[in-house]
Amino acid sequence: MSSEQAPMFWxxxxxxxxxPLTDRGFQYGDGVFETIRVVQGQIPFFDLHWQRLTxxxxxxxxxxxxxxxxxxxNDFLAGRQDGTLKIMxxxxxxxxxxxxxxxxxxxxxxxxxxxxxxxxxxxDGVSVMFCTTPLGHSPALAGHKHLNRLEQVLARDELNGTDxxxxxxxxxxxxxxxxxxxxxxxxxxxxxxxPDLSLCGVNGVLRRWLCQSEAVTIASVSREQxxxxxxxxxxNSVMGVVPVVSCEGRQWQPGxxxxxxxxxxxxxxxxxx
Amino acid sequence: MSSEQAPMFWxxxxxxxxxPLTDRGFQYGDGVFETIRVVQGQIPFFDLHWQRLTxxxxxxxxxxxxxxxxxxxNDFLAGRQDGTLKIMxxxxxxxxxxxxxxxxxxxxxxxxxxxxxxxxxxxDGVSVMFCTTPLGHSPALAGHKHLNRLEQVLARDELNGTDxxxxxxxxxxxxxxxxxxxxxxxxxxxxxxxPDLSLCGVNGVLRRWLCQSEAVTIASVSREQxxxxxxxxxxNSVMGVVPVVSCEGRQWQPGxxxxxxxxxxxxxxxxxx
Numbered sequence: 001m002s003s004e005q006a007p008m009f010w011x012x013x014x015x016x017x018x019x020p021l022t023d024r025g026f027q028y029g030d031g032v033f034e035t036i037r038v039v040q041g042q043i044p045f046f047d048l049h050w051q052r053l054t055x056x057x058x059x060x061x062x063x064x065x066x067x068x069x070x071x072x073x074n075d076f077l078a079g080r081q082d083g084t085l086k087i088m089x090x091x092x093x094x095x096x097x098x099x100x101x102x103x104x105x106x107x108x109x110x111x112x113x114x115x116x117x118x119x120x121x122x123x124d125g126v127s128v129m130f131c132t133t134p135l136g137h138s139p140a141l142a143g144h145k146h147l148n149r150l151e152q153v154l155a156r157d158e159l160n161g162t163d164x165x166x167x168x169x170x171x172x173x174x175x176x177x178x179x180x181x182x183x184x185x186x187x188x189x190x191x192x193x194x195p196d197l198s199l200c201g202v203n204g205v206l207r208r209w210l211c212q213s214e215a216v217t218i219a220s221v222s223r224e225q226x227x228x229x230x231x232x233x234x235x236n237s238v239m240g241v242v243p244v245v246s247c248e249g250r251q252w253q254p255g256x257x258x259x260x261x262x263x264x265x266x267x268x269x270x271x272x273x
Numbered sequence: 274m275s276s277e278q279a280p281m282f283w284x285x286x287x288x289x290x291x292x293p294l295t296d297r298g299f300q301y302g303d304g305v306f307e308t309i310r311v312v313q314g315q316i317p318f319f320d321l322h323w324q325r326l327t328x329x330x331x332x333x334x335x336x337x338x339x340x341x342x343x344x345x346x347n348d349f350l351a352g353r354q355d356g357t358l359k360i361m362x363x364x365x366x367x368x369x370x371x372x373x374x375x376x377x378x379x380x381x382x383x384x385x386x387x388x389x390x391x392x393x394x395x396x397d398g399v400s401v402m403f404c405t406t407p408l409g410h411s412p413a414l415a416g417h418k419h420l421n422r423l424e425q426v427l428a429r430d431e432l433n434g435t436d437x438x439x440x441x442x443x444x445x446x447x448x449x450x451x452x453x454x455x456x457x458x459x460x461x462x463x464x465x466x467x468p469d470l471s472l473c474g475v476n477g478v479l480r481r482w483l484c485q486s487e488a489v490t491i492a493s494v495s496r497e498q499x500x501x502x503x504x505x506x507x508x509n510s511v512m513g514v515v516p517v518v519s520c521e522g523r524q525w526q527p528g529x530x531x532x533x534x535x536x537x538x539x540x541x542x543x544x545x546x
Binding site: 009011016017018019020022023024025026027028029061091097098099100110134138139140141147148149150151152153154155156157159160172181200 | 284293412414429
């Protein structure tokens with residue numbers, strides 16, 4: 001079956017484009033998700049996506065049959081080539097009010113258009129702005145890619161009507177944490193630094209891959225520090241690495257560390273940068 | 274039409290029990306809701322519910338046709354008597370990723386079983402515990418009854434397997450903020466005190482009604498203060514006022530201020546307490 005003919009959305013392993021109103025994902029944002037780049041039918045960062053998904057399900061006590069989801073995933077990807085896959089795991093229907101006891105869990109798989117790479121952003125970089133919507137501290141949820149994403153929606157909305165390619169979010173103390181849909185990386189004297197996410201933020205797959213493959217320093221980052229470093233880039237596991245070329249009047253050229261890391265990700269994506 | 278025959282759920286004004294997967298309420302918790310007590314086909318706290326719903330929609334830039342929703346609400350309630358109504362307003366489908374631009378909005382109305390009042394909890398009171406799940410600080414969302422409710426779900430889950438009737442949630446500095454599904458009130462020398470919600474928490478309809486009809490002091494509340502006051506009660510606009518009779522070994526009798534306020538709410542609900 002070609003990917004054009006295959007159903008684009010599955011709910012609990014069956015083709016479907018709707019979920020019950022009673023699903024706790026809809027009622028409370030009671031679930032997690034992964035947005036995944038699929039290259040030639042394969043998932044380059046599979047282990048890191050799977051680890052975060054299953055870790056988050058455990059942390060939030062979400063019911064998940066890992067064997068079943070893996071089977072669904074393999075079946076769903078059969079015949080598909082390049083694109084973006086979203087996997088959602090919700091607590092499903094059941095429970096009573098906020099009380100989750102008795103809810104059975106639900107899986108949703110959805111297929112989206114491929115992201116062209118390398119695009120003008122990966123080549124030329126993007127300008128970024130600081131969003132005013134703060135990222136609240138929530139240690140119970142920090143790091144997880146859960147379905148409570150209203151802060152990101154409000155922050156992303158601030159970019160509408162501007163030419164900025166991403167918005168940077170700060171916590172309540174003004175520390176710079178991440179982009180609305182990407183993690184943030186600074187390069188200072190050849191050393192890669194990324195903000196600490198213990199109180200808020202999403203611990204992205206690209207960020208975790210980088211922390212495994214490079215000597216990345218995790219630190220508290222202020223606006224002033226950000227504007228003073230040699231290179232800045234943002235990234236996630238779908239768009240890869242994107243150079244930041246300006247912020248608040250400060251300008252950068254895409255630097256050598258950014259380009260090197262970008263090429264490594266392009267190789268995983270089988271892309272000629 | 275009797276309430277038994279009338280459809281229990283409406284989506285965008287039509288009977289339906291499912292929402293599109295692409296609804297941003299499901300994808301991101303991008304919406305708000307009200308849980309409303311309906312008494313003899315009327316909504317005793319209508320103005321306060323409506324004010325919060327429309328205020329929250331404005332604050333989160335959620336598209337809402339107020340006239341249309343009011344019409345839907347009147348039609349939905351026609352022939353129904355006593356029960357709990359949930360209204361959800363989501364940003365609907367559309368937008369791209371977190372970017373909400375272009376999303377059209379969606380309304381969902383659902384009908385639930387009536388809550389019997391007065392029940393044993395309003396008569397005898399409940400014991401409460403402190404939950405360990407903290408309430409994160411998120412000033413962009415504080416006060417609103419939005420669909421990002423994972424913290425409440427995790428906190429409510431802590432009560433399973435216990436006999437506690439509600440769990441109290443604290444913020445990251447240990448201030449006591451609210452119950453998992455109720456606001457919190459303390460009585461000291463006849464004066465009602467309720468925790469400040471400027472950094473987190475839901476500004477409940479019952480809380481707002483009380484602040485309008487009584488001289489309520491809004492203050493920062495510590496565990497120690499809570500355990501030292503004369504009376505403690507919790508409440509929301511569905512269950513009314515419920516006395517707290519014990520917490521961490523401290524015991525209270527339902528006190529005169531609690532009983533007086535409880536009776537006032539019963540009168541609004543046309544209940545003989």
